Amino acid sequence: MTISKDSPDVSVIEDRRLSCGVRLLVESNPSVKSAAISWWVPTGTMDDPDGDDADGLAVLCAGMLERGAGGLDSREFNDGLDRLGVIRNISVHDTSTRLSASLRNEELPSTLELLADMVLDPLMPEDGLDPVRSLCLQSIQGLVDQPPELASIRLNHLALPAPFNRSAYGSSQALESATIEDVRTAWRTRCLPEGSIIALAGGIDFDVAADILERRLSEWSGGSKEMPESRPRIGGDEHVEQSGSQVHVEMAFDAPPLCSSDELPFLVATRILGGGSSSRLFDHVREQQGLCYDVHAGYLRRRSGSLCTIGAGTTPERVSRTIESIYEEIDRFGSGGITQDEFDNVMVGLKTRLMMHGESMAARAAAIAADFHDRGTPRTLSQVAREIDELSHRAVDDLVRSHFNSKWASGVARVAVGPSTPFQPRS
Amino acid sequence: MTISKDSPDVSVIEDRRLSCGVRLLVESNPSVKSAAISWWVPTGTMDDPDGDDADGLAVLCAGMLERGAGGLDSREFNDGLDRLGVIRNISVHDTSTRLSASLRNEELPSTLELLADMVLDPLMPEDGLDPVRSLCLQSIQGLVDQPPELASIRLNHLALPAPFNRSAYGSSQALESATIEDVRTAWRTRCLPEGSIIALAGGIDFDVAADILERRLSEWSGGSKEMPESRPRIGGDEHVEQSGSQVHVEMAFDAPPLCSSDELPFLVATRILGGGSSSRLFDHVREQQGLCYDVHAGYLRRRSGSLCTIGAGTTPERVSRTIESIYEEIDRFGSGGITQDEFDNVMVGLKTRLMMHGESMAARAAAIAADFHDRGTPRTLSQVAREIDELSHRAVDDLVRSHFNSKWASGVARVAVGPSTPFQPRS
Structure with a gap:
């Protein structure tokens, strides 16, 4: 298609x-x-x-x-x-x-x-x-x-x-x-x-x-200005102590920058890992084990930097096991790669969403502005569709196997909001 | 238009x-x-x-x-x-x-x-x-x-x-x-x-x-069944005690049933009262007095009954004053009626939303099913637009003046979720 x-x-x-x-x-x-x-x-x-x-x-x-x-x-x-x-x-x-x-x-x-x-x-x-x-x-x-x-x-x-x-x-x-x-x-x-x-x-x-x-706008004036310089990121773990019956965890990992050749393969990979109810994390951590009421992976792409984020919401009793289970799943993901079916399903999902965005004027205006801001040029729906069409299972599988390893999984930063934290002080 | x-x-x-x-x-x-x-x-x-x-x-x-x-x-x-x-x-x-x-x-x-x-x-x-x-x-x-x-x-x-x-x-x-x-x-x-x-x-x-x-579906069988009978509603006030820095209040009032001639005028009235950032409640309670971070009115329409709901989120210190202020606003609304401008603005908002819903297939499918369920017949966009076009400022103003009085404001039920309740035991 x-x-x-x-x-x-x-x-x-x-x-x-x-x-x-x-x-x-x-x-x-x-x-x-x-x-x-x-x-x-x-x-x-x-x-x-x-x-x-x-x-x-x-x-x-x-x-x-x-x-x-x-x-x-x-x-x-x-x-x-x-x-x-x-x-x-x-x-x-x-x-x-x-x-x-x-x-x-x-x-x-x-x-x-x-x-x-x-x-x-x-x-x-x-x-x-x-x-x-x-x-x-x-x-x-x-x-x-x-x-x-x-x-x-x-x-x-x-x-x-x-x-x-x-x-x-x-x-x-x-x-x-x-x-x-x-x-x-x-x-x-x-x-x-x-x-x-x-x-x-x-x-x-x-x-x-x-x-x-x-x-x-003809009278609108003012010089251009430089973007501020990026300073090194802080990293590490944080616990936001808060009473309640739930713990919400968010973890950040490195991810390919905007406009890199790895961007689209990585997007597909994160969707297979944690994008929706058929994803690895959702199926294995939530559906099969019932460890949490929510678990998801996302790909945050900004000009200042990109992150893979994985989040979960669960109870204080289950949070440690939930996080263990997420790491196990990342490990299995990187060592086993992805199936053709998983690839096909995410691809058709991307195309369906693309078509629906095409029917929403608000989504189109936002995407055009974002593309110009992030990529220096806007993309038509056809261009985005072509990029998707050109991606192969092999390209995503290769990226998953090379990227999602234990070194990567040590991550950039983690946050827990709730009465207790599952994170041990790092050595 | x-x-x-x-x-x-x-x-x-x-x-x-x-x-x-x-x-x-x-x-x-x-x-x-x-x-x-x-x-x-x-x-x-x-x-x-x-x-x-x-x-x-x-x-x-x-x-x-x-x-x-x-x-x-x-x-x-x-x-x-x-x-x-x-x-x-x-x-x-x-x-x-x-x-x-x-x-x-x-x-x-x-x-x-x-x-x-x-x-x-x-x-x-x-x-x-x-x-x-x-x-x-x-x-x-x-x-x-x-x-x-x-x-x-x-x-x-x-x-x-x-x-x-x-x-x-x-x-x-x-x-x-x-x-x-x-x-x-x-x-x-x-x-x-x-x-x-x-x-x-x-x-x-x-x-x-x-x-x-x-x-x-040809083999799908099974008799039809009666809807269960409605029992009298419970009413009253409830406090759901919960720690935290906020109180959320929801209040319910009587409202015209689905398909009644008052339905559309009442919808317009609730939007003027509390539908969005130009509404009476938002402007007077939130913007001018800064009493709460959220205040809104809605019109819940179900076959089993209709309600006008008014909700607000604020701090424990401000919640009593917020509720007083909401009642004052209801009082002013009923005694002073609505302006032509308020009517015109809500009408154009309804029409704009209607047009946008027309461009969303998901919204159309949902509206058609809901219309058939609630009204026994689906309405095309043109039919809904015609109903809106036929409504006059006078009809809404009359309804507001006859409906939003102090007897009405005594309400059906109220709920507060937070560390304290603003509701006194009713006499």
Whole structure:
């Protein structure tokens, strides 16, 4: 099966560098009436000050973007978006702050105007800061009720290089001490056109969108800036002590970087190992032994570094046996390799998901922006399908046998959230 | 704006009663290459035995459906679905057990065969029961880490009539004592064609799907059965004591039944009151006062009864003030009514979501099955759009002023999950 042959209709991503430096990428799909926007501004938690508990401005900036813009106060501005029926979200990441929006395509021009106000001309009212701050602090407090999320945050802290290892929640101390001037200055100096990506997908006319944005963003200026330098990662084990009846464990291992020839084989390998209910880990650790209610492997790919992550949720009584069982499974995986069936099943799963993503405009806009950010160029569905089609069982099997050995399994970092830790001090 | 005019392409739901009694509903969309299946079997937690802690067979049945079928063991059967690239899920509800699947349309025939095996001829192997049981028990234990979910479960228990008020997790006691024969007998006697709904959406040929299912399901037999009778709801307040830094509150109020003329006006009213970041509650309680990190209102519509639910997550220090503030807002809502702007914004939001659902085959299949189950007939997107178009600001405003008064606000039931409860004993 080749998806490429089946989908001649959506195969072009139009691309223009606007005069202000923003990169506009558009995938038109005339068969839909919706439109999706994914706008990445090239600033995130990496730009927060160095030092323990010094990060927090990035998330405050994002919160304040929702508090009015373009001369409209918070209520008026959000009413404007509501009147257009725009479903939207702002999220903070290591190297980007992302606005995403879904809407009826006929509202695209007005929506782009409002989002441009939000990015270029946010009101950032002084009386909005305390509520935003309070919500950020409450989100941090709420993490005690989300052990898997908390474990992931701490794992990233240990296993990724600073300053790309920070939590998108910020630190309480920095959140508490920030002033409105800190936030305004941070956004003004960090929000730059160079490196910004605007990806659009759906029932969209490229020229119309390009003209609107060219005009609206023409005055957006500011030099480009260097990415901060990566510092060595911390590594090691951590126990976040927390009462409750469960332990959640997350472990990080080395993984091939973005755009390397091992990337796709490794993705397939991690899916066979721990991606869903037919995976090795799920079948052997959860289904056959009933050791945990959840176990999964993932492949985290960022420009700052890649990780294979394996996580499990279980009870304090079972956690040691769960982890032993995961290591046994990794061992068996590397020594025995993968079957043709396992390979075929994951491949068809990747292709099915790819096809479904092709039918979701929000997923397409996000993927196009991510590709450009991570790979320097967006990929059409056909291109991704071709990459998948060209992968062989042999390539994945070779990678699994060479990669998943006991040296690899000693890992980069591990985190346990719960009343006890299964990790012994390392020798 | 009328969506009905814009979307002439997807406007027919084909409908056939198969000879076994199953209702087949198909919405063909020739512009997509995916297909979605929503298969509702008319048995759920309502069929579990009466009595405290006696429910659990429904969820065990659902778990055992994934353990092999049609002569294939668990691994072989799930491999078969994986080879087809089928993304699937089984969920248990009060009156139904639902299989949902998303796939490439070319795999529809083979997928229907496998799902039919799952429903009609599950293996239910004895050695599969303990792992399934263990996972169910672990899911219950895991609820301590999900206060909002736990609060909803307890709220439904108090505010809906038995036996339609049960948790989809089952009770530990019943889960622990069930034998494999209990589970097999339960599924055999409960899994009936009459009342089953199979809804399909996507790039599908109705006749092909109907022929496959007519043939495959022709031997499926079993009488129809009456729905159990509703018993009076329990009502009242409950405190689920739990350590932690947060309190999650859920409150239930009366709401118009499904298919009543007040249904759509009430839906719009609850969205204005507490549906999203521009709602009254979100703006006044969260944004302006920073009292909680989450507050929302919903409209739960089931055949057994409808509820308006209002929930909030906050800290123990702020919970009393949060609830006071919610009641104040309800009071202001009922006495002041709604503005034209609020009405317009929610209407355009409903239409935007409707259009996006139209582009998701999984959402369409689920909506068609739900409509048939709840209303006795499925609705096309155009029909739903027309219902929305016909609603006036006046109708919603009248409903809000007559409905949201202090008598209504005394409510049906309330639940608090956390270290302390804000609820005083009622006089």
